[in-house]
Amino acid sequence: MRARAIAAQLALLAAVAFVVWYLASNTAQNLDARKIASGFGFLAREAGFEIGEAPFLAYSAADSYARAILVGLINTFRVALIGVVLATVIGTVVGLARLSHNWLLSRLATGYVELLRNVPLLVQLFFLYAVITENLPGTRQALEPLPGVFLSNRGIAFPVLEAHAVHAWMVAALAASAVLAWLAARWGRRRQARTGQPFPALIVGAALMLGLPLAVFLAAGAPLALARPALQGFNFAGGGTLSPEFAALTGGLTLYTAAFIAEIVRAGVQSVDRGQSEAAYSLGLSRRRTTRLVILPQALRVIVPPLTSQYLNLTKNSSLAVAIGYPDLVSIANTTMNQTGQAIEGIAIIMAVYLTISLSISALMNWYNKRIALKGARR
Amino acid sequence: MRWLRENLFGSWPSALATLAILWLAWMLVPPLVEWAIVDAVWRAPDSRPCRAAGAGACWALIAEKHRFILFGTYPYEQHWRPGLGILVLFALYVASAMRRFWRARLALAWLGGLALIGWLMWGGVAGLSYVENERWGGLMLTLLLATFGIAFAFPISILLALGRRSRLPVVRALSVLWIELVRGVPLISLLFMASVMLPLFLPEGVSIDKLLRALIAMIVFAAAYLAEVVRGGLQAIPHGQEEAADALGLPFWRKTLFVILPQALRIAIPPLVNTFIAFFKDTSLVVIIGLFDLLTSIKVALTEPAWSGFGVEAYIFASLVYFAFCFAMSRYSQNLERELERSRTHVLREN
Numbered sequence: 001m002r003a004r005a006i007a008a009q010l011a012l013l014a015a016v017a018f019v020v021w022y023l024a025s026n027t028a029q030n031l032d033a034r035k036i037a038s039g040f041g042f043l044a045r046e047a048g049f050e051i052g053e054a055p056f057l058a059y060s061a062a063d064s065y066a067r068a069i070l071v072g073l074i075n076t077f078r079v080a081l082i083g084v085v086l087a088t089v090i091g092t093v094v095g096l097a098r099l100s101h102n103w104l105l106s107r108l109a110t111g112y113v114e115l116l117r118n119v120p121l122l123v124q125l126f127f128l129y130a131v132i133t134e135n136l137p138g139t140r141q142a143l144e145p146l147p148g149v150f151l152s153n154r155g156i157a158f159p160v161l162e163a164h165a166v167h168a169w170m171v172a173a174l175a176a177s178a179v180l181a182w183l184a185a186r187w188g189r190r191r192q193a194r195t196g197q198p199f200p201a202l203i204v205g206a207a208l209m210l211g212l213p214l215a216v217f218l219a220a221g222a223p224l225a226l227a228r229p230a231l232q233g234f235n236f237a238g239g240g241t242l243s244p245e246f247a248a249l250t251g252g253l254t255l256y257t258a259a260f261i262a263e264i265v266r267a268g269v270q271s272v273d274r275g276q277s278e279a280a281y282s283l284g285l286s287r288r289r290t291t292r293l294v295i296l297p298q299a300l301r302v303i304v305p306p307l308t309s310q311y312l313n314l315t316k317n318s319s320l321a322v323a324i325g326y327p328d329l330v331s332i333a334n335t336t337m338n339q340t341g342q343a344i345e346g347i348a349i350i351m352a353v354y355l356t357i358s359l360s361i362s363a364l365m366n367w368y369n370k371r372i373a374l375k376g377a378r379r
Numbered sequence: 380m381r382w383l384r385e386n387l388f389g390s391w392p393s394a395l396a397t398l399a400i401l402w403l404a405w406m407l408v409p410p411l412v413e414w415a416i417v418d419a420v421w422r423a424p425d426s427r428p429c430r431a432a433g434a435g436a437c438w439a440l441i442a443e444k445h446r447f448i449l450f451g452t453y454p455y456e457q458h459w460r461p462g463l464g465i466l467v468l469f470a471l472y473v474a475s476a477m478r479r480f481w482r483a484r485l486a487l488a489w490l491g492g493l494a495l496i497g498w499l500m501w502g503g504v505a506g507l508s509y510v511e512n513e514r515w516g517g518l519m520l521t522l523l524l525a526t527f528g529i530a531f532a533f534p535i536s537i538l539l540a541l542g543r544r545s546r547l548p549v550v551r552a553l554s555v556l557w558i559e560l561v562r563g564v565p566l567i568s569l570l571f572m573a574s575v576m577l578p579l580f581l582p583e584g585v586s587i588d589k590l591l592r593a594l595i596a597m598i599v600f601a602a603a604y605l606a607e608v609v610r611g612g613l614q615a616i617p618h619g620q621e622e623a624a625d626a627l628g629l630p631f632w633r634k635t636l637f638v639i640l641p642q643a644l645r646i647a648i649p650p651l652v653n654t655f656i657a658f659f660k661d662t663s664l665v666v667i668i669g670l671f672d673l674l675t676s677i678k679v680a681l682t683e684p685a686w687s688g689f690g691v692e693a694y695i696f697a698s699l700v701y702f703a704f705c706f707a708m709s710r711y712s713q714n715l716e717r718e719l720e721r722s723r724t725h726v727l728r729e730n
Contacts, residue, residue, distance in 0.1 A: 009549035016553065023580040030579045081622040102393040103386035104400050118661035118705035123674060127698065130690025315566040323667050330567055343575040350568045358563035 027344070034341070042340045043069070053243055065336050069349060072332030079246070079328065083253040087314060088253060088307075091261025098266050100141045109262065116259035123319055124256055129324045139235055148228050150236060155244045155274040157229035157236035166220040170213040177212040182204035183360055190285065236320040245326035257314045261307065268303035269295070301372050308365050312358055320349075327352060404519045407637040414681075425685050440697055444680040451516015451671045460507070461519040464496045468522055476711055478706075478718075491528070514673030518668050518700065520590075526674065528597040529655060535544050536605030536670045541582050541635065554606070561603035561641070566664055569596040601658050608654050612647030613639065645719065652712035656705045663701070673700065 031038055043066040050061050054071045057080065066368035079315035098108035116124070133153050137143065142152035148159040161167070181204065188199025229239035242250075272295050279289040330350055418435030420428045422442050431438035441448070465576045471492045476481045480488075484718060502511035515523070544555030561569070573596035578586060595659075616639060624634040639686075644651075654725040666675045677693045 005547055008548050012553070013549050027579045028582065030461070046540070100396070101392070103391075104397050105396050108400060114706065114709075117700045118656070118709065120674075121698050122663045122666065123694055123701060124680070126674075127694035134688050134690050207460060219724065225678050237651075245726040294639065305729050319565040320566045320664070320667075322567065330565070330571075334571065337571075337575065343571075343579065347572050347576060350571075351564045352564060354568065355560070355563045359559075362535055378675055 007177045014227060014328055023170070026035075026120055034230065036341050038344065038346055041347070042336075042342050045340075047336070047339075049339070050333065051211055052325070053327060065340070068332050069329065069336065072327055072329040073353065075327055076315070076318055076321075076329040077327070079250055079253065079318045081323070082250055082313050083257065083318065084311050086250070086254040087261055090258035092265050095262035095265030096257060096269070098262060099269060113259045113262050116256055117263075119319055121252060121256045122323060123144075125248055125252040125320055128252050129244065139231060142231075142236075148239070150238075153244065154241075156242040156247055158240050158242075159226040159228045160240040161229050162225040164225070166217065169220070170216050173212045173216045174209060177208040179211075186207070192350040228372075237362070243326070245321070245324050246247040248322050248324055249326045249328075253314055253317055257310055258309050264303055264306045264310065268299040271302045272298045304372075305365060305369060308361060312361055315357060316354060319354075388499050407592075413692075426689065429689065436695075438564060438696075440680070440686050440689050440692055443696045444686070447680055448673065448676050449517045450519055451676050452514045453516060453519075454508075457502075457508070457510065460510075460513070461517075462503070464499045465519055465522065467492050467496055467499075468526060493530070507633070509653075512588065515590070517676045518673045520671055521659075521662050523671040524594060524597060524665065524670075525593060525655075525659045525679060528601050528658060528662070531594075532598045532601035532605055535602040536609055537640070539606035540609035540613060543606065544613060545555040548681050557599075558603045561600055562607070566596075566600050566661055567667060569600050570664060570668050572596065589668070589670060592617065592667060593670050597658075597662065599604050600661070601654075604654055604657070605651065607714065608650045609643065611650065612643035612645075615646045616642050649712045650721070652708055652715070656708050656712075659704060660701065673697065 007155075011023050042063050046062055047068040048061050048066070050154075051059055051068060051071055053075065056074055057067070057071055059067060059071045074318045087209040094109045094112055098113065100106045101107070131157070136151055136153045139150075139154050140153045142150040142157075143148055150157040181201075183197075184204055187199035188201050192198055227239050229241065231237075276294055276298065277290055280294040281287075285293065318328055319330040322331035322334055326329070333346045333350050338342050385396045407529065416434040416435075418433060419433055421487060423429065423437075423439035424443070426440070427438060428434060429439060429670070446455070446458060449465075455463055471489060474488065475485060498504065498507070498579050500515060500523075501510060501512070519678040534690050541555045542550045543558065545551050545554070553629045570593060577592050577595070579589070583684065620633070620638055620642065640663045662672060663674045665672050666678060671679075674697055677697050681690055681693055
């Protein structure tokens with residue numbers, strides 16, 4: 001029996017190895033025939049194409065392929081980060097709205113979830129992109145929903161704070177107050193363990209983190225200069241702008257993922273047994289403290305694992321950028337592959353990046369799951 | 380009245396939310412209805428009436444292009460063939476959805492049905508002219524991709540799921556490698572791989588066409604996701620079942636086929652349907668590698684100068700089509716879940 005199992009496995013391994021060897025030798029032959037040199041040497045060569053948006057890292061067509069791909073990676077992370085934050089907020093609101101006692105509100109939330117979940121994300125992206133580029137007016141007739149914010153078929157232009165030395169100090173103050181808040185919370189926990197007196201860590205923390213930067217701001221004379229966008233020629237200059245591609249991609253990813261997050265949040269809250277809140281009330285805990293100390297910790301245990309997989313999905317789905325022309329990692333790697341013919345290397349880069357993200361997030365997740373697992377369940 | 384008070388004005392925040400929603404509806408619904416129905420252009424040979432001042436939605440685009448959207452570039456006078464094919468597929472879907480037909484014969488019906496569709500689409504024998512598959516397209520291609528993708532991915536996924544739980548380390552490692560590698564990367568990268576790397580893998584002179592290459596990528600992708608769902612079903616089966624089968628002296632494959640899998644798949648049906656829905660939506664990604672599915676034909680229809688600029692209407696229509704399929708599937712899976720739950724508790728009570 002054992003011998004047979006070992007023989008079968010060896011045969012399987014040999015078959016897989018043979019297939020891999022066969023494909024690799026074919027590939028080598030084909031590359032020879034097409035005179036394509038394999039390897040990552042092409043990364044140092046000049047890219048020669050422009051990229052529509054390259055924030056944080058200056059880029060021009062004279063830069064190397066490696067730098068172009070780095071710009072793509074930054075663009076991917078930019079969309080993914082903003083998408084994750086917004087989707088979490090919207091998803092939580094919609095998920096709680098579905099549980100609302102208000103019939104209209106819960107119906108509305110249900111409709112949102114059903115509609116968004118049952119239409120392919122790509123169709124939603126095309127739709128949003130069409131709305132922005134075809135149906136919004138040109139820059140000269142741009143809509144101005146808020147003073148200084150312009151919506152046009154060239155994207156969204158909005159005012160930004162002009163950089164000032166004080167802003168750096170405010171960031172420093174924020175960091176310092178975060179440390180202080182953490183120390184205060186720790187001291188409060190210890191005191192509660194010793195004397196049973198509760199400490200309002202949340203309020204104190206929030207006050208510190210809002211108050212300290214604000215104090216710095218006011219002490220410096222409140223420098224608040226806005227750079228407003230203004231029409232120059234055919235487009236807006238000054239202030240901040242979001243391209244139609246970025247707006248459509250971020251909006252689409254956010255709304256789509258929010259529908260899935262809403263379902264996760266709803267299931268998580270519903271998974272906490274009614275008896276838990278009843279028990280907390282009968283112990284005399286207030287409604288707010290019941291939610292924070294009894295319901296939320298238990299709901300989070302159910303919510304967090306599927307939530308992270310949604311974050312991963314959002315990051316992977318950001319690769320659909322290539323369909324509407326936002327220069328993310330995949331779309332730049334695609335351009336690179338078309339220009340250089342280095343298909344294998346290009347796809348290897350894409351896969352390596354996404355695998356790194358996926359595997360590190362799931363490692364983090366496993367660690368977290370172990371930490372929050374019920375103590376009794378751990379053996 | 381009581382219902383209103385309880386469900387819409389139960390508390391101050393609730394009343395405020397109700398009023399806010401009503402106000403939004405008051406602001407948004409009339410102009411939308413005006414645009415989509417009252418002022419809409421329903422039929423027109425070209426887009427001129429749509430571009431007139433005050434014209435609403437241009438549904439004439441859909442009316443004018445519906446054959447193209449349904450069947451792509453399939454020869455026009457032969458459209459009855461993919462049309463009939465879609466009907467056959469629908470019949471198979473409906474039959475598979477009814478528990479009454481969950482018998483071994485259903486598999487035979489599928490084989491026969493797919494062969495019939497192949498004959499209808501390709502032709503070349505028995506009086507039908509030959510149509511190469513580069514000309515297949517539209518909704519028909521979307522349905523074919525989804526159906527064939529699932530049909531091939533499902534058996535593979537069962538093997539992968541069993542492999543991941545196997546005691547043989549090599550089998551387990553290979554299964555885990557497949558599943559985790561595929562689930563870690565976006566579908567696009569697999570499609571790119573199929574369209575640009577697969578030709579490099581094959582020996583000189585051998586080539587497989589674009590449709591098949593895309594289908595292979597979709598199968599590899601779907602198999603990994605389905606395998607995790609099947610594994611969930613396998614894990615949900617009590618150990619006693621396996622031990623009982625061992626005690627009866629059943630060999631591995633008999634035990635797996637007749638004891639473990641029937642129960643595991645039954646538990647896994649609702650999440651399986653959800654994965655089918657996700658996969659159906661994902662078939663739309665082939666637009667990126669230029670395959671002619673429903674979404675591609677809509678995009679191509681929009682590139683005609685006569686109809687350019689009506690993307691919103693076109694994508695609303697695409698959304699409706701996808702929504703109809705996905706919503707039907709998700710409702711079905713919810714009902715099935717309830718039904719299975721009921722029959723299980725019923726059995727438990729009887730025992």
